[in-house]
Amino acid sequence: MEYNPPPLFRQGVPAFLKMAFFASLSVALLVADSRWHVLQPVRQVLNAVMYPLQRAALLPRDAAVSAADYFSSLTTLQNEIKELKQRQIENSQVLQQTQALAGENAHLRKILATRERLTAKSVVAEILFDARDVFTRKIVLNRGTQDGVLRGQPVIDENGVVGQVTRVFAMTAEVTLLTDKNQAIPVQVVRNGLRTVVYGRGNSGLLDMRFLAANADIQVGDTLVTSGIDGVYPLGLSVAKVIKIDSGAAAALGGIVCQPLAGMDRNRHLLILLVDMNIQPRPAPDETSEKQGRKRHRAASASVVSQQEGAK
Amino acid sequence: MSRPQYILLPANSIFIGMTLLVAFLLNVQAWGRTVGVPDFVALALIFWGIHQPRRAGIGLAFCMGLLMDVNDATLFGENALAYTLLSYLAITIHRRVLFFRLPQQSAHVLLLLLLTQGVQCLVQYVVNGRTPGWLFFLESFVAAALWPLVTWLLLAPQRRAVNKDENRPI
Numbered sequence: 018m019e020y021n022p023p024p025l026f027r028q029g030v031p032a033f034l035k036m037a038f039f040a041s042l043s044v045a046l047l048v049a050d051s052r053w054h055v056l057q058p059v060r061q062v063l064n065a066v067m068y069p070l071q072r073a074a075l076l077p078r079d080a081a082v083s084a085a086d087y088f089s090s091l092t093t094l095q096n097e098i099k100e101l102k103q104r105q106i107e108n109s110q111v112l113q114q115t116q117a118l119a120g121e122n123a124h125l126r127k128i129l130a131t132r133e134r135l136t137a138k139s140v141v142a143e144i145l146f147d148a149r150d151v152f153t154r155k156i157v158l159n160r161g162t163q164d165g166v167l168r169g170q171p172v173i174d175e176n177g178v179v180g181q182v183t184r185v186f187a188m189t190a191e192v193t194l195l196t197d198k199n200q201a202i203p204v205q206v207v208r209n210g211l212r213t214v215v216y217g218r219g220n221s222g223l224l225d226m227r228f229l230a231a232n233a234d235i236q237v238g239d240t241l242v243t244s245g246i247d248g249v250y251p252l253g254l255s256v257a258k259v260i261k262i263d264s265g266a267a268a269a270l271g272g273i274v275c276q277p278l279a280g281m282d283r284n285r286h287l288l289i290l291l292v293d294m295n296i297q298p299r300p301a302p303d304e305t306s307e308k309q310g311r312k313r314h315r316a317a318s319a320s321v322v323s324q325q326e327g328a329k
Numbered sequence: 330m331s332r333p334q335y336i337l338l339p340a341n342s343i344f345i346g347m348t349l350l351v352a353f354l355l356n357v358q359a360w361g362r363t364v365g366v367p368d369f370v371a372l373a374l375i376f377w378g379i380h381q382p383r384r385a386g387i388g389l390a391f392c393m394g395l396l397m398d399v400n401d402a403t404l405f406g407e408n409a410l411a412y413t414l415l416s417y418l419a420i421t422i423h424r425r426v427l428f429f430r431l432p433q434q435s436a437h438v439l440l441l442l443l444l445t446q447g448v449q450c451l452v453q454y455v456v457n458g459r460t461p462g463w464l465f466f467l468e469s470f471v472a473a474a475l476w477p478l479v480t481w482l483l484l485a486p487q488r489r490a491v492n493k494d495e496n497r498p499i
Binding site for chain 1: 391
């Protein structure tokens with residue numbers, strides 16, 4: 018007769034032990050993801066596995082949308098056609114003006130012998146869904162590394178900048194909207210060329226302009242465009258319009274509120290600009306100059322002390 | 330007066346898997362920022378944690394949490410941690426809860442769901458310093474209100490008679 022050693026745990030591993038194990042594993046994952054950002058490959062794999070599921074889950078919605086489109090009445094369509102024709106005419110005027118201006122601009126640039134700005138390549142993407150997370154403002158698009166999308170590339174619609182690609186998978190990409198609380202974009206006021214940075218405000222869907230001098234020349238209705246100095250956003254994309262300026266104490270805490278020009282929640286199709294993301298690394302701080310600076314500072318303070326003593 | 334206690338058929342593992350899959354598909358729908366959409370996966374995990382603690386364990390909850398993390402674009406491990414605690418608590422109270430009536434069970438479930446959301450809030454606050462509004466907790470109340478319906482639906486396959494007999498009293 019054969020005997021087995023008595024089992025260590027009579028009824029499997031106790032629930033508390035299991036809970037402790039998985040909870041500490043989760044916390045370890047949290048730390049690894051938020052501090053060291055090392056879990057991107059795992060995310061890639063899981064996302065690739067889940068992609069068919071996500072598409073399957075969205076099928077009923079897409080079918081409902083297309084059915085609704087199909088049954089939308091004749092009059093709505095006619096109205097839409099009328100409106101589109103009207104817009105076409107308006108646009109063609111603007112287009113002609115733009116062509117003329119582009120020609121003039123090219124000429125002037127040649128005269129200035131500056132290097133011609135590259136028109137960035139772009140790819141049209143469709144919004145799959147809003148990320149189901151109340152803490153952030155993110156959307157998921159149906160383009161990924163296979164279409165040449167890279168992390169950090171800007172995303173725009175026909176009116177202006179929508180956001181920035183913050184995570185890329187093989188077939189999808191996550192875009193953080195400008196209105197996300199952690200998102201910032203360098204801009205320039207069109208009227209006077211003042212450069213500054215605007216920040217997302219979170220859930221309200223507005224943008225904030227902070228850290229401006231009290232006498233900075235900003236007016237309600239000013240249009241903000243990208244300044245292009247960060248090397249990510251190309252120069253001159255529309256970003257926002259100033260809608261409110263608080264005066265007094267509130268102004269010191271950043272009382273300039275801007276409304277993004279792009280339709281943050283309205284569009285289904287967006288444009289990802291395939292900008293080259295090889296940004297020059299930040300130069301290492303020069304140690305010698307820093308030391309010298311410190312010495313100089315010390316010398317200056319010493320002289321101040323001696324002057325004070327002299328005054329006594 | 331004592332309530333009748335039904336003898337149920339054993340639960341089918343395939344059915345458990347299917348319900349979790351359906352819950353996941355419901356969660357993956359493009360809800361966007363709609364307020365008060367319940368977390369179907371959490372609800373299904375509580376249900377199976379209470380009714381079949383040996384089948385749907387903490388490991389399963391952890392894996393579902395990871396999948397939700399990838400889909401929601403949240404931090405890796407946020408939902409995993411919340412679901413792990415949720416499943417553990419569901420298993421801890423499973424002997425007691427089933428003696429209550431459905432509305433009272435809902436109250437227990439509400440407490441568990443609020444705790445899950447509390448963990449999610451805490452993680453976000455510690456890592457990013459962000460807090461949601463009070464309406465964020467509405468989804469727990471909606472989910473708890475769905476509990477009787479969920480119980481009726483998910484227990485239905487176990488309530489079937491093995492061989493149908495019109496003349497038998499139960």
